[in-house]
Amino acid sequence: MSILKEQLLDELKLSLALRLDGVYFKPEIIADLFERIPNNNIIKTKITPELVERLNYLVPISFAFPLGTRAATFGSYDSLYSIEKDGDEYYVSRRGELLKQLTFVDDSPAFYGKTTSDGTPMREVATDSAYGNKHKSIIFCYSEECSAKDNGETCLFCSYNRKRVKEFELESPPFRSVKQIGETAAAAYSEGYSHLTITGGFIPERREVDYYLDVAESLQQHLGVKDFNGTACIGAPLDFSVIDRYKEAGFRTVAFNTEVWGKEWFDVICPAKVSACGGYDNWIRAIEHAVRVFGEGKVRSNFVVGLQPKERLLEGIEYLASIGVVTLPSPWYPSYGSPLESHRTPTLEWHWDIQLKTYNILRKYRRTFDEIFDGAPTRLYTHELFEIEDETLPCFEGK
Ligand code: SF4
Numbered sequence: 152m153s154i155l156k157e158q159l160l161d162e163l164k165l166s167l168a169l170r171l172d173g174v175y176f177k178p179e180i181i182a183d184l185f186e187r188i189p190n191n192n193i194i195k196t197k198i199t200p201e202l203v204e205r206l207n208y209l210v211p212i213s214f215a216f217p218l219g220t221r222a223a224t225f226g227s228y229d230s231l232y233s234i235e236k237d238g239d240e241y242y243v244s245r246r247g248e249l250l251k252q253l254t255f256v257d258d259s260p261a262f263y264g265k266t267t268s269d270g271t272p273m274r275e276v277a278t279d280s281a282y283g284n285k286h287k288s289i290i291f292c293y294s295e296e297c298s299a300k301d302n303g304e305t306c307l308f309c310s311y312n313r314k315r316v317k318e319f320e321l322e323s324p325p326f327r328s329v330k331q332i333g334e335t336a337a338a339a340y341s342e343g344y345s346h347l348t349i350t351g352g353f354i355p356e357r358r359e360v361d362y363y364l365d366v367a368e369s370l371q372q373h374l375g376v377k378d379f380n381g382t383a384c385i386g387a388p389l390d391f392s393v394i395d396r397y398k399e400a401g402f403r404t405v406a407f408n409t410e411v412w413g414k415e416w417f418d419v420i421c422p423a424k425v426s427a428c429g430g431y432d433n434w435i436r437a438i439e440h441a442v443r444v445f446g447e448g449k450v451r452s453n454f455v456v457g458l459q460p461k462e463r464l465l466e467g468i469e470y471l472a473s474i475g476v477v478t479l480p481s482p483w484y485p486s487y488g489s490p491l492e493s494h495r496t497p498t499l500e501w502h503w504d505i506q507l508k509t510y511n512i513l514r515k516y517r518r519t520f521d522e523i524f525d526g527a528p529t530r531l532y533t534h535e536l537f538e539i540e541d542e543t544l545p546c547f548e549g550k
Contacts, residue, residue: 155550159218159539165251166222167506167532168499169243171484173227180234180241181226184255213282214241214253218546220535221256221282225484258283262338267331276327276335277347280529285545288346289339290528293327293362297352299423306410306421308455310488311352329365333373340374348406348528350384353427360385360393367400382406382451382526387428387437394441404526405445407438408453412467416459438476447475448518451526456505457483457496468509472516477526479533480509510536 176184215221235242235249242249258281263274281287299305300312336347349366353359363383370379383397384406397405411420414431428434441450452471456464468478482502485494496502510533513523520537527534538544 155218155546156539159220159535159544159546162216162218162220162251163532163535163539164499164503165243166216166220167482167502169224169232170222171482171496171499171502172232173225173230173484174243175228175230175233176226177233180236183236213258214255215283216251216253219544221258221284221530256283260287260289260339260344261342262335265338267334269328269331271331273335273338276331277339280348281344282530284530284534286346286524286530286534287339287344288348288524288527288529289336289344290348290350291327291332291335291366293332293349293351293359293366294354295352297423298355299353299427301355302426304422304426305490306423307490308410308420308458308483308486309423309490310486310492312488329362329369332366333369336370336379337373340379346380346382346525348382348384350528353386353423357386357388357427360388363402364396364400367397367402371401377401378403380525382528384408384451384528386424387434389429389433391437391440394437395444398444403445404449404451405441406451406453406526406528407434407441408455409434409438409467409471410453410455411459411464412454412470413459413463416463420455420458438471439474442475448477448522449526450475451477451479453479453481453528455483456480457502461501461505464505465508465512469512472512472518475516477518477522478509478513479523479527479531480505481531482506506532506536509533514540 213221214224232243232245235244240252241255242252244250258279260279262277263272263279265273267273267276277289277291279287280290295311297305297309297311305312332349339347347370349363351359354362363385367381370381371377379401380403381401382404383402387407388394394405409417411417417431417434418425424434425431438450438452454464454468468480471478483496485491485496513533520534520541520543523533523537
C-alpha cells in the first residue's frame with residue numbers, strides 16, 4: 152500500500168474517532184467558529200454555541216483534514232479529543248497531544264439561501280449530505296416524527312421522537328409538501344447535486360407509502376427528467392406491489408434499513424418496524440423482492456453498527472450483500488433524545504474493523520462506488536474507502 156493511502160486511512164480513522172467520541176470545544180473556540188462562519192447550518196437548526204457545549208449536539212460545520220478527508224462531528228464535554236487553536240490554525244488533540252491540523256469549512260450550498268414559492272426557506276426542506284465532497288447529495292426528511300411514538304415503540308437508536316426538544320425551543324420542522332420538495336430539488340440539482348434521498352418517520356396508517364409516489368411525480372415535473380436519481384427510503388410494505396410502483400414512478404434506488412441482523416435483535420431494537428411493517432421476516436422478504444424489481448446494486452440497507460455482536464452483524468451484511476444489496480454500516484453513537492441516549496458505543500477499533508470488513512464484503516460482491524453513491528443518503532466511511540482504493544480522491548490528482 153502506498154504511503155498516501157496509509158495516510159488517508161489514518162485520517163479516515165481519526166475522523167471516525169471524532170464521530171464516535173465527539174470533540175470538546177472550548178467555549179471561546181466554538182464562539183469563534185460561529186462568528187467566523189455565518190452562513191452555516193446553525194440558521195437551519197437553531198443550534199447555539201451553548202447547546203453544542205452542553206448537549207452533545209452535532210456541530211453545524213464540517214471539518215477537513217490536510218489530505219481532504221471531511222467529516223462532521225459533535226460537541227462533547229467528556230471527549231478525550233479537543234480542538235486547540237495555535238495562531239490561526241486549528242488542531243485536533245487527544246489528551247493534550249496535537250494529532251492533526253484541521254480546517255473548518257462552510258459547505259453550505261447556494262440553495263440554503265433560497266426560498267420555495269410559498270416562502271419556505273429551502274434550507275428547512277433539504278439538507279446537504281455531501282460535506283463539501285464533489286459527489287453531491289441531499290436528504291429530504293419530510294417529517295421528524297414517527298407514528299411509532301403513539302404506541303411507545305420508538306426504535307432504540309432513533310431520536311425522531313425526542314421529547315426534550317421544546318425545552319430548548321427547538322421545534323421539529325413541519326411536514327414537507329411535495330411541491331416544496333420538487334422546487335428545492337430543482338434548485339439543488341441546478342448547482343450540481345445529483346442524488347437525493349426521501350426519508351422520514353412513519354405516518355399513521357402508513358400514509359407515507361403513497362406520499363412517496365406523489366413526491367416522485369413532483370420531482371419529475373420540477374427536474375424535467377424521468378430518472379432523478381432518487382432513493383425512496385421506506386419501511387417494508389405489507390403489499391410488495393408498492394415496490395414495483397416506486398420503480399415505475401422514477402426512483403432509481405430503494406432503501407430498507409435493517410439496522411440489526413436477526414429476528415431476536417430486530418424485535419428488541421426496532422419495535423416500530425416490527426409492528427408497522429409486518430415483522431422481521433416480512434422486512435427481509437421485502438428486500439429480496441426489491442432486488443428482483445430494482446436489480447443488484449439498486450437496493451440499499453443500512454445497519455446501525457455497534458448494537459449487537461460483530462459476528463451476527465457481519466452475517467447479515469454478508470447475506471444481504473450476497474444477493475446484491477448495498478449494505479452500509481452507520482456507526483452507532485447514542486444520539487440525544489433516543490431511548491439509548493447516554494449509553495456507550497463500542498471502541499474505535501471495533502468500529503474500524505466493521506468498516507473494513509464491510510468494505511471487503513461489498514468488493515467481494517462487485518459493488519461499485521457509483522452504486523454506493525446512488526444508494527446512500529449521506530457520505531459515509533464506505534465512500535472514502537472505495538475512493539482511497541480506486542485513487543479517485545482529489546489528492547491523487549497528479550500523483
Ligand atoms: S421506524 Fe424506527 S427508526 Fe424509523 S423513524 Fe420510526 S422509530 Fe425511528
